[in-house]
Amino acid sequence: MDHSRAARIDAILQAAFAPADITVQDDSASHAGHAGARPGGQTHYSVTIVAAAFAGQSRVARSRAVHDLLAAEFATGLHALALRLMTPEEAARR
Numbered sequence: 001m002d003h004s005r006a007a008r009i010d011a012i013l014q015a016a017f018a019p020a021d022i023t024v025q026d027d028s029a030s031h032a033g034h035a036g037a038r039p040g041g042q043t044h045y046s047v048t049i050v051a052a053a054f055a056g057q058s059r060v061a062r063s064r065a066v067h068d069l070l071a072a073e074f075a076t077g078l079h080a081l082a083l084r085l086m087t088p089e090e091a092a093r094r
Contacts (some may be wrong), residue, residue, distance in 0.1 A: 010022060013047070018048045019051040022048065022049050028042055028044045042078075044082075049083075054090075
């Protein structure tokens, strides 16, 4: 079983949003030496979610929802998230 932070983030967000598409990428290596970076990484992530659950929500509301769901991860070393949160319709326009 994979116990990495990326796998936990993916599982939490899958359960909450039932996304059509999700990508969780560990960007920690490119942040080595920066604020919040730790030896061993698992501190900086890029997350893209395409989910109908975002319909009718502002960008701020979407971001807050993700941050709220990941509060335990932030409390245990997650430092930064780069988020792209879209409905399927928004993703189709890109």
